[in-house]
Amino acid sequence: MYDNHQDLYHLQSKNSSYIIQLVRGYAAHVYYGPKLRHNGNLSGMLKLQERASFSPNPVxxxxxxSLDSLPQEYPQYGTSDYRSPAYQVKLENGTRITELVYQSHRIYAGKPELPGLPAVYVEQDHEAETLELELLDEVTGLTAVLSYSVFSDFSAITRSVKFVNGGKETVELERALSASLDFADSRYDALYLSGAWARERHVxxxxxxxxxxxxxSRRGSSSHQQNPFIALLxxxxxxxxxxxxxxxxVYSGNFTAEAEVEQFGTTRLQIGLNPFDFSWQLQPGEEFQTPEAVMVYSDEGLGGMSREYHRLYRTRLCRGTxxxxxxxxxVNNWEATYFDFxxxxxxxxxxxxxxxxxxxxxxxDGWFGRRDSDNNSLGDWFEDRRKLPGGLKxxxxxxxxxxxxxxxxxxxxxxxxxSELYRSHPDWCLHVPNRRRTEGRQQLVLDMSREDVRAYLYERLSDIFRTVPITYVKxxxxxxxxxxxxxxxxxxxQRETAHRYMLGLYELLEKITQEFPDILFESCSGGGGRFDPGMLYYMPQTWxxxxxxxxxxxxxxxxxxxxxxVSTMGAHVSAVPNHQxxxxxxLEFRGDVAMSGNFGYELDLTQWSETEREIAAKQIKDYKEIRGLVQQGELYRLLSPFEGNETSWMFVSDDRxxxxxxxxxxxxxxxxxxxxxxxxxxxxxxxxxxxTSGEIFGGDRLMAAGLPVSSLSGDFSSMWVQLKAVK
Known part of the structure; x- marks a missing residue:
């Protein structure tokens, strides 16, 4: 809704409201929180007050x-706001001062796609409404279009920005974040997910x-170390x-997310492309689109926030068959055989x-080139006839x-x-002249910003997909x-390379996944090194x-x-002692943990005892009965492994x-x-x-008094219980 008397925009998602007001041409942030009525009195929510002379007054x-205290939607640096800017531009004369002010707006049903980028989508226009605020720097002709989409069935708002160079000179973006939001106070905790290889996403x-x-992340990917997510609570x-x-x-490359508490006790939350080692040249008439940020509000704790993200990402980010x-x-043969098969x-x-x-x-790994270890053959996507005399088919x-x-x-x-590929095309990897090419796992990274590299990969992969009866790709x-x-x-x-790499990767993934819709693609980066919404747009699950x-x-x-x-999480039973x-x-404990995701095995099944085979057969039979609920149900976390010796979670169907x-x-x-x-x-x-027991309990009793679990004994013990409503 737009109130032209107050220059106020009131965006309503399923359970939240977001309010923007124009103040002397500046897009000011007024409110984000529980849903408010359109017909309520929304005037006077933004309080303005003169501050000390160290907070200058542009009017x-x-x-x-004062821009140093005004809560803003997309702030700039250099015109009296000393907090972190949402964007920064270098002009041809070397200066970096711009000032975006309101030019126009557009409100329409639906949600547009982001060209070349993954994003949350709608299947029908009535599912969402979009506001576009066009802000203009009159001196340079640079326009920033702030896009907000709100959903009728989700308590979610998506934000992104499109820059358009409408001037006559070339400009260089040095910072271009997807969202900036000023909160009125700083009484918050920050929650995020960090870790390392084999220790990802610890809370x-x-x-x-x-x-x-x-x-x-400055690693060229979203990374094991940090995930492109932050919450204030x-x-x-x-x-x-x-x-x-x-x-x-919704991005898979270098990112930043930060909360800045400033002198007046307010908090500025920002998220988007990492400005470190980034720039993007915009010649006259050219555009630049930022990735999408997805904001979710919940007044039902972390569980409520998670379930909102789950529903949205499961049904309106993941795509395809x-x-x-x-x-x-x-069953995956990696830990069963490694390269020896x-x-x-x-x-x-x-x-x-x-x-x-x-x-x-x-x-x-190990089916191509002469791949007997991890020191050769990547890029040579031709089957190894020594191991596979008849080939892949x-x-x-x-x-x-x-x-x-x-x-x-x-x-x-x-x-x-x-590899034959490297010997033929040594310039196809990421590198800089006259510098060593640092290897990791004895390999280099192909330059996905290059069209010829993408064309080669498409040719090799699509040829295999057309000739071999494949239903799954890792x-x-x-x-x-x-x-x-x-x-x-x-x-x-050159400073565009990391982002152009991601755009090239997304282009290749879009082409391949659309051409082969019946193949289930799973993404992986040493496990969870690129577990992010950007990859889920192309591949609905991740190792x-x-x-x-x-x-x-x-x-x-x-x-x-x-x-x-949970539908995005690959989870397997592996051999013991565990290889990591x-x-x-x-086997029971390993099975129960893995059955809480997309279930599988990663070991040599031929080496199992009869007892192990019987246990696994029951696990498989049980999981086939419950996987629909595990993969598509609502998740409730009950006991946290970060807080004690016990962990518990449960899955509930939509109809309860x-x-x-x-x-x-x-x-x-x-x-x-x-x-x-x-x-x-x-x-x-x-x-x-x-x-399991035939006992019947009321839902009220189960939630207020609970179920006993103290009968378990021994280390690494587990149980799961199925409940069905009595008609």
């Missing part, structure tokens, strides 16, 4: 206005204080209650899996004959110095970028972590679920007719207290049957 006749929470609290907010403001960036389908149970060995694992009820076999047909689908691992963005990326430069770019565009230890996975999967739906931490846990409770205890305790776990998300008025 001489109104000294209550971090800290109180804001004067200064900057921020996270970022009140100190008293818990999993179940309290205010949360979530900010998630497999978005709403149940995901197959798979042949066609007969692969067929034997596939047959063993088929006998247990597994639906998909995935051939991992023959192997896939043998696997299919065993009653199981066939999937394949690739690492398309990489090249080995010891797309890996096992190192971060160094020497970020492109031989195909002129000197003045959550290379760490398959069940105890570590409790934290990894719990932290991942803060933003990402050398821990030995029971069915639920699953999972409970995990890491270490046994002597004389432990009797423990009940209180459930969530059930219907208070319904009775529920526990299918």
């Amino acid at each position: 001489n006749e109104d000294r209550s206005i 971090q929470r800290r109180r804001l204080a004067p200064g900057v609290t921020g996270i970022s 009140r100190p008293e907010t818990t999993e179940q209650q309290g205010e949360v403001f979530g900010f998630s960036l 497999h978005r709403d389908q149940e995901r197959p149970i798979l 042949n066609a007969d060995k692969i067929e034997s694992i596939a047959k063993a899996g088929s006998e247990l009820g597994i639906e998909l076999f995935v051939l991992d 023959d192997l896939a047909e043998r696997v299919n004959a065993a009653g199981i689908q066939f999937g394949l691992w690739f690492e398309p963005e990489m090249v080995s110095p010891d 797309w890996d990326m096992n190192r971060n970028m160094t020497e970020i430069g492109s031989a195909a770019a002129p000197s003045y565009r 959550t972590s290379d760490n398959t230890d069940a105890v570590e996975r409790l934290k990894i999967q719990y932290g991942t679920s803060l933003v990402y739906p 931490v050398e821990r030995t846990t029971s 007719e069915e639920a699953l409770l999972f409970y995990f205890k890491v270490l046994a305790e002597p004389n432990a207290p009797l423990r009940n776990v209180k459930l969530e998300g059930l219907d208070l008025e319904k009775d529920y049957l526990l299918t």
Whole structure:
């Protein structure tokens, strides 16, 4: 709604309101929080007051206005606001001063696509409404179009910015964030997800204080170390209650997210492309589009925020044939064989899996070139006839004959110095002249900003997809970028390389996934090094972590679920002692953890005992019955692995007719207290049957008093319970 008497814009999502007001041409932020009525009195919400002379006044006749204290929608530096700017531009004369003021606006039904970038979408225009605010710098002719889309069925607002150079001179963007939001106070905690390879997305929470609290990536990908997500929440907010403001960036490359508490006790939250080592030249008439930021408001705690992101990303970010389908149970040969296999060995694992009820076999690294270790052949995407005498097609047909689908691992963005591709095209990797080419895992990064590189990868991959009966692809990326430069770019565009890489990757992914819609693509980057919304737009699931230890996975999967739906998380049972931490846990415990995601195995099934086969067969049978609820249900986190020895979560169907409770205890305790776990998300008025015991309990009792779980004994113990509403 636009109120032309007050120059006020009131945006309403399902459960939240967002209000913008024009103040002397500046787009000022007024309110973000619980949904307000359009017909309520919204005047007077923005308070203006003159400050000290160290906060200058750009409007001489109104000294209550200072950009140093005015809450703004897209602030600039150099015209009296000393806080972090949302954008910065270098002009031909070397100066960096611009000033964006209101020019026009447009309100329309629906949500536009972002050219060349992943974004949340709508299937019908009535699902969302979009406001575009056009701001103009009159001196240069530079325009910034601020885009806001609000959803009728989600408590979510998306933001992005399009820059248009309408002037006569070339300008250079040096900072171009997707969203900036000024909160009226600083009584918040910042919550974010950090870690390392094999220790991804651990939950971090800290109180804001004067200064900057921020996270970022300069690695060329969203990274294992930080995730492109940050939330502000009140100190008293818990999993179940309290205010949360979530900010998630739909992007897979370098990013920044920070909260700045300034002198007057307000907070500026910003998220977008990392300005470090970034610039983008805009010649007259050219445009630049920022990635999309997705904001979610919840007054039902972190759980409420998560479930809002889950519903939105599961149904309006993920796309394609497999978005709403149940995901197959798979076995991957990586930890079973590593590089040491042949066609007969692969067929034997596939047959063993088929006998247990597994639906998909995935051939991992080592099938191409002369790949007997990780020091060669990346880029040479031709089957190794030493290991596979009949080639990939023959192997896939043998696997299919065993009653199981066939999937394949690739690492398309990489090249080995010891490869035919590198020897033919040494300039195709990221590099800079006269500098060493730093290797990681004995490989270099192909320059995805180059059209010829993308054309080669498309040709090789699409040829395999057309000739081999593949139903699944694992797309890996096992190192971060160094020497970020492109031989195909002129000197003045070298700082565009990292972003152009992502745009090139997105272009290739769009082309391939649209041409082969029946293939289920799973993204991977050494596990969870690129677990972000940008990749989920093209591939509806991600290998959550290379760490398959069940105890570590409790934290990894719990932290991942803060933003990402369970349907996006690959989770496998691996051998013990675990290959990452050398821990030995029971097959039952490993199975229960993995069944809380997209379930599979990553070990040599042919080496199992009869007892292990019986346990696995039951796991597979059980998961086929419950996977629809696990992958598409509402997730409720009950006990956090970051806070103690126990973890618990549950899945509830949309109609609250069915639920699953999972409970995990890491270490046994002597004389432990009797423990009940209180459930969530059930219907208070319904009775529920526990299918394992036949007992019936009211939803009110289960949520208020809980279910007993203290009967478990021993280290690494777990249980899960299925509940069905009694008719």
